[in-house]
Amino acid sequence: MLEIKNLHARIAEDGTEILRGVDLTIPDGEVHAIMGPNGSGKSTLSYVIAGKEDYEITKGEILLDGENILEMEPHERANAGLFLAFQYPIEIPGVATMTFLRTALNAKRKAEGLDELSTPDFMRTVKEKASALNISMDMLKRPLNVGFSGGEKKRNEIMQMALLEPKMGVLDETDSGLDIDALKIVADGVNALRGADRSFLVITHYQRLLDHIVPDVVHVLSAGKIVKRGDKSLALELEAKGYADIIADAA
Amino acid sequence: MNVELKRIRTAAETAVLESFLEVEETLPGNAQTHADRRMRMALFEREGLPHRRIEQWKYTDLRTLVREIAPLASAAGKTDVPAPTLDDAHQIVVIDGFVTQGDTGLPQGVTLTPLMDALADGTASLSGAETPDRAIDALNAAFVRDGYVLSIAEGISVETPIELLFLRSTDQTFSHARANIMVGEAASATIIERHISTDGQPTQSSTVSSYAVGEGANLAVLRVQSEGNEAIHLGEIALDLAAKSETRLLHIVAGAKTARTETRAVFSGEGARLDVAGVTMVADRQHSDSTLYVDHLVPHCDSTETFKAVIDDAAKAIFQGKIVVAQDAQKVDAQMAVNSLLLSETADMVAKPELEIFADDVSCAHGATCGDIDEDLMFYLLARGIPVNEARKLLLQAFLSEGAEIFEDHPFEQLAFDAIETWLTTHAER
Numbered sequence: 001m002l003e004i005k006n007l008h009a010r011i012a013e014d015g016t017e018i019l020r021g022v023d024l025t026i027p028d029g030e031v032h033a034i035m036g037p038n039g040s041g042k043s044t045l046s047y048v049i050a051g052k053e054d055y056e057i058t059k060g061e062i063l064l065d066g067e068n069i070l071e072m073e074p075h076e077r078a079n080a081g082l083f084l085a086f087q088y089p090i091e092i093p094g095v096a097t098m099t100f101l102r103t104a105l106n107a108k109r110k111a112e113g114l115d116e117l118s119t120p121d122f123m124r125t126v127k128e129k130a131s132a133l134n135i136s137m138d139m140l141k142r143p144l145n146v147g148f149s150g151g152e153k154k155r156n157e158i159m160q161m162a163l164l165e166p167k168m169g170v171l172d173e174t175d176s177g178l179d180i181d182a183l184k185i186v187a188d189g190v191n192a193l194r195g196a197d198r199s200f201l202v203i204t205h206y207q208r209l210l211d212h213i214v215p216d217v218v219h220v221l222s223a224g225k226i227v228k229r230g231d232k233s234l235a236l237e238l239e240a241k242g243y244a245d246i247i248a249d250a251a
Numbered sequence: 252m253n254v255e256l257k258r259i260r261t262a263a264e265t266a267v268l269e270s271f272l273e274v275e276e277t278l279p280g281n282a283q284t285h286a287d288r289r290m291r292m293a294l295f296e297r298e299g300l301p302h303r304r305i306e307q308w309k310y311t312d313l314r315t316l317v318r319e320i321a322p323l324a325s326a327a328g329k330t331d332v333p334a335p336t337l338d339d340a341h342q343i344v345v346i347d348g349f350v351t352q353g354d355t356g357l358p359q360g361v362t363l364t365p366l367m368d369a370l371a372d373g374t375a376s377l378s379g380a381e382t383p384d385r386a387i388d389a390l391n392a393a394f395v396r397d398g399y400v401l402s403i404a405e406g407i408s409v410e411t412p413i414e415l416l417f418l419r420s421t422d423q424t425f426s427h428a429r430a431n432i433m434v435g436e437a438a439s440a441t442i443i444e445r446h447i448s449t450d451g452q453p454t455q456s457s458t459v460s461s462y463a464v465g466e467g468a469n470l471a472v473l474r475v476q477s478e479g480n481e482a483i484h485l486g487e488i489a490l491d492l493a494a495k496s497e498t499r500l501l502h503i504v505a506g507a508k509t510a511r512t513e514t515r516a517v518f519s520g521e522g523a524r525l526d527v528a529g530v531t532m533v534a535d536r537q538h539s540d541s542t543l544y545v546d547h548l549v550p551h552c553d554s555t556e557t558f559k560a561v562i563d564d565a566a567k568a569i570f571q572g573k574i575v576v577a578q579d580a581q582k583v584d585a586q587m588a589v590n591s592l593l594l595s596e597t598a599d600m601v602a603k604p605e606l607e608i609f610a611d612d613v614s615c616a617h618g619a620t621c622g623d624i625d626e627d628l629m630f631y632l633l634a635r636g637i638p639v640n641e642a643r644k645l646l647l648q649a650f651l652s653e654g655a656e657i658f659e660d661h662p663f664e665q666l667a668f669d670a671i672e673t674w675l676t677t678h679a680e681r
Contacts, residue, residue: 050634051633051634052630053626073633073639074634075633075634075635075636075638075639078633078634078636086634089631090628090631092628092631092632093649094648094650094652094653095646095649099645100632100635103641104632104636104637107636107638111636143649164635
């Protein structure tokens with residue numbers, strides 16, 4: 001379960017306040033969506049959860065299964081079960097995708113007190129997860145995300161999530177830059193991971209993704225606060241009417 | 252003011268001059284050799300150790316960096332000879348400037364001649380340019396006693412690598428060695444040049460390795476310099492590139508107290524290609540200078556120059572790269588890039604890429620970057636649960652490995668990766 005309580009955050013460099021009291025609880029097994037206009041703080045929220053240094057938390061807390069993750073380093077949060085699927089996955093020339101996957105998986109196993117996976121076991125696991133997301137071995141032989149199309153990068157993010165099996169997956173605009181087919185593959189990948197002890201926070205601009213990954217709760221974020229909550233029909237309403245009315249009502 | 256300041260000779264300079272007077276007569280070579288030696292020493296007597304007022308030595312002021320000169324090595328000292336880097340390599344071993352293991356089992360078509368024989372019969376020469384920037388070559392020429400000429404005969408393709416191992420023993424001496432490598436017409440060779448000293452030993456050395464790459468020949472050189480924190484290393488790699496030859500040189504520097512290695516490449520025949528790369532890894536208070544000259548004297552030649560450096564603690568790395576394209580050298584393509592990562596506030600990097608182009612139909616470029624590890628790359632790895640130290644190591648490895656690209660799918664690529672891995676591991680554990 002992820003609990004965000006009265007979270008305030010600002011950009012460390014210039015002090016601009018972005019999050020102004022976010023309250024959000026995602027129980028185990030649920031999928032919550034966050035929608036909101038540009039600049040409402042959606043991506044900031046995902047970065048703050050993952051622990052990016054560029055932000056300063058001025059108030060509030062984030063608990064993962066009751067533990068305050070704000071006191072943890074980013075890699076400790078990941079190993080505690082948090083996963084952020086990046087909006088813009090980074091290209092790292094010179095780091096082989098397989099080396100990266102293996103290092104990440106072994107770091108997690110080490111944190112859990114498990115031995116490193118043997119090479120055959122690791123290869124088998126990766127192949128299995130990759131083929132489900134239509135990722136070829138050829139792609140895995142390349143340096144991390146280098147020469148990948150936008151869609152390939154997003155599929156690679158979901159593959160990493162499948163490999164690391166987090167308790168809580170945060171998907172930051174995973175639908176951006178995807179065509180319909182790729183969107184379907186990514187959504188199927190996420191749906192396959194849904195389960196009683198895993199929850200998701202899906203950040204998106206568009207209702208389209210939520211046709212495929214059907215959320216339990218939809219939140220509207222505006223000017224750094226959750227201004228409205230509803231079920232999946234709220235997403236349809238937003239798609240039809242836009243944000244203006246809801247934001248005006250909340251103000 | 253027009254007053255010439257009288258230069259005060261340092262203790263080190265005095266020691267060099269005194270030891271030359273002492274040993275000159277005992278050094279090998281014919282009358283010409285001795286005349287050349289005296290000529291090179293006369294330059295030293297006039298100019299002294301190179302210092303910051305000499306443009307090419309601005310960042311490596313040997314007058315201040317080398318306070319004391321160790322006694323001249325008179326014999327090979329005791330040290331363990333490591334196994335060859337590649338299992339099947341032939342090893343030619345020089346300890347403290349003396350050849351201790353020579354031509355046993357060299358492949359067909361490869362001959363090794365002792366330097367003293369080559370100097371006696373005039374097939375090797377110690378003459379050289381009389382300009383103060385050529386201090387390494389001059390100092391080496393004045394004092395060198397032993398070394399060899401390694402010849403690969405015309406048309407011979409040497410499959411097994413040849414390792415030129417230069418060791419400095421625990422004796423605290425100043426040693427000089429010289430190797431002339433002749434790769435015959437249409438021949439091919441794979442050479443590992445390895446420079447090692449024991450950590451904590453204040454050894455001093457100069458090494459000149461001179462490669463003559465014949466017409467249509469193919470040469471691959473991996474030079475690895477890994478010396479202790481007290482060592483002073485002065486090196487020169489000379490490359491003469493004949494027509495249609497192809498040469499690749501990767502220079503890996505994993506430290507010494509003070510190191511300066513000059514690579515001097517001259518294109519002397521049309522249609523030749525040179526790929527030269529450098530990977531420098533320094534920490535503590537190490538000082539490492541890689542200076543490169545590429546002279547395109549003739550048309551239709553291509554060269555790439557790629558230099559990568561990682562600098563930590565209060566270490567300093569210098570890259571000077573000068574590409575000269577002569578007026579007649581049309582259709583030349585030369586691409587130089589220098590990238591460095593500074594890992595601490597006190598780390599220091601000097602990058603000085605230079606192009607001097609007299610021809611009008613050429614494609615030449617250079618670029619330099621200097622920075623810290625990219626925070627976004629770092630965050631991505633951390634967000635996947637990879638701890639800070641491992642993430643740093645992965646990124647540094649990735650950065651430095653790009654320097655080995657000229658040896659993609661060549662056995663040298665893996666050797667380069669291993670050297671990088673070793674440095675990063677030992678460095679992280681300190």
